Amino acid sequence: MYKRLAIAFSVANLCFFQTWSEVLSPPALNYLYFWKDYPGYTSVISLAINVVLLTLIFFASFNLVWRVGGPVLHNVARASFVIIFLRALNGVRVHFVSLSTHELRLLFGRAGFFAIGVALFSLLILITVRYGLARVARGAAIIALVLSPFGLVGLTQANWLAVKYGRGWQDRVPAHVLETSGKAQPRVLWVIFDEMNEHLVFADRPASLSLPNLDRLRAEGLLATNAFPPAGHTSQSIPALLTGRLIASVRPAGPDELMLTFPGQPVPVGWSTQPDIFTEARANGFNTAAVGWYHPYCRVVGDRLTSCLWEQISITEGLTRHGLVDGLLRQDLDLLPMMPFTGKIRDRLRVRTPEEYRIPVLTVYQQLLAATERAATNPSLGLTFIHLPIPHPPYIYDRKRGVWDTKEEREYLDNLALADRTLGELRLAMEAAGTWDNTTILISSDHWWRTDFWRPQKIDTYWSSADENLGDHVDHRIPFLLRMAGQKTALTYEASFNTVLTRDLLLDIMKQKISRAEEIPAWLDTHKTIGESPYQAYDDFK
Numbered sequence: 001m002y003k004r005l006a007i008a009f010s011v012a013n014l015c016f017f018q019t020w021s022e023v024l025s026p027p028a029l030n031y032l033y034f035w036k037d038y039p040g041y042t043s044v045i046s047l048a049i050n051v052v053l054l055t056l057i058f059f060a061s062f063n064l065v066w067r068v069g070g071p072v073l074h075n076v077a078r079a080s081f082v083i084i085f086l087r088a089l090n091g092v093r094v095h096f097v098s099l100s101t102h103e104l105r106l107l108f109g110r111a112g113f114f115a116i117g118v119a120l121f122s123l124l125i126l127i128t129v130r131y132g133l134a135r136v137a138r139g140a141a142i143i144a145l146v147l148s149p150f151g152l153v154g155l156t157q158a159n160w161l162a163v164k165y166g167r168g169w170q171d172r173v174p175a176h177v178l179e180t181s182g183k184a185q186p187r188v189l190w191v192i193f194d195e196m197n198e199h200l201v202f203a204d205r206p207a208s209l210s211l212p213n214l215d216r217l218r219a220e221g222l223l224a225t226n227a228f229p230p231a232g233h234t235s236q237s238i239p240a241l242l243t244g245r246l247i248a249s250v251r252p253a254g255p256d257e258l259m260l261t262f263p264g265q266p267v268p269v270g271w272s273t274q275p276d277i278f279t280e281a282r283a284n285g286f287n288t289a290a291v292g293w294y295h296p297y298c299r300v301v302g303d304r305l306t307s308c309l310w311e312q313i314s315i316t317e318g319l320t321r322h323g324l325v326d327g328l329l330r331q332d333l334d335l336l337p338m339m340p341f342t343g344k345i346r347d348r349l350r351v352r353t354p355e356e357y358r359i360p361v362l363t364v365y366q367q368l369l370a371a372t373e374r375a376a377t378n379p380s381l382g383l384t385f386i387h388l389p390i391p392h393p394p395y396i397y398d399r400k401r402g403v404w405d406t407k408e409e410r411e412y413l414d415n416l417a418l419a420d421r422t423l424g425e426l427r428l429a430m431e432a433a434g435t436w437d438n439t440t441i442l443i444s445s446d447h448w449w450r451t452d453f454w455r456p457q458k459i460d461t462y463w464s465s466a467d468e469n470l471g472d473h474v475d476h477r478i479p480f481l482l483r484m485a486g487q488k489t490a491l492t493y494e495a496s497f498n499t500v501l502t503r504d505l506l507l508d509i510m511k512q513k514i515s516r517a518e519e520i521p522a523w524l525d526t527h528k529t530i531g532e533s534p535y536q537a538y539d540d541f542k
Contacts (some may be wrong), residue, residue, distance in 0.1 A: 003145065005059050010144040011081075012054035014088035018481035019047055021244040023158050033296065044158045053149065055332065076136035085140045089373045095248030113131040166331040167257055172302035173378035178287050180380065183538040185286065186485065186510045188378055190385045190502070191426075192241075193419045194234060194294075195392040197449035198227065199475035200416060206470070208269065209399070209413045214481070217443065219490050220228075221483030222520055226496035229447045229478050234294050237446040242276040242301075244503030247330030248535060256299040271300050277383065278304040284511060286382030289375045291368055293389045306381065309371045311364040313389055333505035335433035354394065356405035357461045362396045365389055369422060378425055379432035382510060387446070393454065393462040411466035412449060440509055444499060445478040453538045476532055484509070484517040493521050 013020070023043050030181035032038075065077040105113045128136050200206065201224065221291060231247065231363060239260055240247045251259045251268065259268035278288045278301060287306040298308040321488045365536050368388055375384045390396075395410035397403075399417030423443065432437035452464040452474050480499060504527060 003211060004062060005055070006148045007144045008062065009055045009151055010094075010148035011085055011088060012051050012058055013154070014092060014147065015084070016047060016051055017092045019050075019155050020058070020158075021397050021439065023047055024154060024161065032255045032265060033258065034294065035255065036296075036310075037173070038162075038255070041162050041210060041508070043498070044162050048155060051105040055446070056526070070197060075133055078133050082133075082137050085144060096478060100255045107310075124219050131469050133183075138218060144287035149432050150353070155298065165309075167491050168247050169299070170299035171308065172256075172300075173280060174302060175288070175304055175306055177306055177380065178282065178285055180285070180287075180382075183208070184438070185382050186509055186512060188383050188437065188440050188442070189430075190383070190442045190506060191372075191423075191444070192238070192292075192387045193391060193422075193443065193445050193479075194387065194389050195447060195449055196390075196416070196445035196479055197412075197475060198225070198372075198445075198477040198479045199473065200413070200449070211416065211420040213420045213427065214443070214479075216283050217423065217427075217441065217481055217483055220488050221441070221481050221494060222487075222491040222517055224480035224482075224497070224524070225477075226494060226531065227444070227478055227480035228476055228496065228498050228532045230498060230533050230535065231443065232447050232476075232533075232538050234446050236535060238292075238295055238311055239276075240384070241446065241502055242278070242527030243271075244500060246500055246535065248534060256296065258295070258300060274300075276301065276304070277385075280503075281509055281510060283497040284507075286510060287380055289378070289381045289384045290387075291371045291375055291387070293364060294387070297387075298423060306540060307375065307378075311367055312523040313361050313364050330404060353463045355410070358394045361389060361394055362404055362406055365396065369425070373426060373429040376430050376439070378433050379433075379435055382507070388419075390422065391421050391449075395464065397421075409464045409466075411464045412470070413466075433483050438485050440506075441483045442481060442506065444502065446472075448476050450474075450538060453507075476536065482517075482521075483521065484514075487517045489517070491517055491521070495525065495528065497506050497528035497529050498533055499525055500533075501527050501529075 028263070062077060062081070066071055069077065071315065108116060113181060118205075124136075147304060198210070201211065205211070229237050235258070236247050236250050238249065239258065244258075244340065245261055247260050248263045248269075249261045250260075253259045253270065253423070256272070258271040258273065260271055262267040278290070281288050282304060288304065289307040290305050291309050292300075293311050293313055294309065297305070297310045325327045367390065368386075372386050372388070375386070378384075391412060393412070393415070395412065395415050396406055397414045397418035398405040398408070398410060399414045402421075429434060430439065438483040451470070457468075478499065501524075505514075505520075508523065
C-alpha cells in the first residue's frame, strides 16, 4: 500500500513539474518587486494541495481497478500508467533548454526530430512486445519510486524560499512627523499622470476632447511646451525624477529594492540608498508623503516619508493577484499538456478578458484618488508626490457620458479626460480644505504616450480602434504645468529641457529661493542641460 502511495505521489509530483519550476525558481528579482502582497505562500499551499489531490486520484483509481477489474482492465491500467509517466517525464524534459523541443529541432531539423520521436516510440513498442506490458509498467513504477523523494525536497525548498522572500514584504517604518514652526511653510503638490502626452493635451488637442480643469490651471500657471522625461518607461523615469539624476538602466533586486545604474558609473546602487527629493525635503524641515502605483514606494523609500500608500495594478498576466482558489485552478491548467492537442485550450483558458484587466485599474485608481485627496488636504505636509495610473491604458472612462466603463472599448482620449476630471476633483477638495491657494502645483508625466509600443502588440486592452484615428505621430514631449502658490497669470516657456531637473526646481521653491512665477524661466535657462533623454527604450530591465 505504502509503495503504491509513494509511486502515485511521485507521478503526481512530476505532472506538476512546470508549476514546481515556477515556485522553486521564480523570476523573483523581476516580478516580486511589483507585487503588493507576497504570492509565495499561496503558490506553495496551492501546489501542495494539488499534488496531494492528484496523488489520491491516482492511488484510488489504481486500487479500484485492481480490485474490481479483470485482466483486460488491468492491462488498460498498466498502459495508462506508463503513458502518464512518460508524458510527465517529457514535461520535465522540455524545461531543460538543451533538451527543449525548440533546441532539438534546431540541432536535428524537423525531419530528424520527428525521426527520433518515431524511433523512441518504436523502441517502446518493441520492449513492450519483448518483455510484456506488466514488466514495462513495473520498471516505470521502480523509476517513479526512486524519484518520489524529490517531491518532499521540493516542498522543503519551496517553504524556505517563501520564508526568505516573505521577509521583504514589509513597508519601511514611516518617518516621524516633524514639528513645524508657527511660520507658514511652502507646500508643494507634485502630480505625475502616467503616460500623459503633451501633444494631445495642449499642442494639438482634438476638437472632441475637453479638458476644462487643465485649461483653468493653464490660465494661472506656467506651461513648458517642450519638456521631455528622463526615460521611456516608468521603472526608470520615476527614480530619475525623484533623485534628480538620469539613470542608464534599472534592475529589481527583490521586493524592496531597485538597483540603479547611473551614466558613467557601471556599478549599480540601490534606490533605497540614494538621496532624493524626500530626503532633502525632510532635511529642510518638511513632512513628506507619497501616493502611487507600480513602484513599491513604501517598501523602498518609506522611511523618508511621513505617510505613504502604493498599489499594484495587474497590467500583465504574470502580475495577477490570486487567491487560493485561483491558484489551484491556474496550476491545474498545467496538467493539460499531459493530454495531446490541448495546448491551445490551455492558452485560451489563461487569457484574461479586457474587462478583467480594466476592473483592477478602476479599483486601484479610486483608492489612490481617495488617498491623494487626504494627502493634498493635509496642511502638515510640505511635499506630496502623487503617481496615478492614468491616462496609461487600459482605458476605464467614457468621457462623453462622464462615467466609468470597463466593459466597452474606449480610447486614450477618454483616459485623458479622466485625468482632467481627477485634477478637478482634487482642486475642489483642496479649495474646501483651504490648501489650494497656498500650494504650488506641478502637473507632469513620467513618459509620453507610446503609440509605437502599444500599436504593434494588437492588444485591445491597451490599444483601441479609435486610437488608430489619432495617427502615427510619436511625440516624446510631456506636459509640464507649474502653478506657484497664489499665481493668477499664465506664462509660457518654450525652450526644451529634461524634467530630471524637477527635483532641484521644487526644492528651491520649498527653500524659497524662488518666490515668484516670473523667476522660473530664468531658473530653467540656468539649470537645463539636455532636452530629449538618451534613454528612450521601452524595455524595463537590462
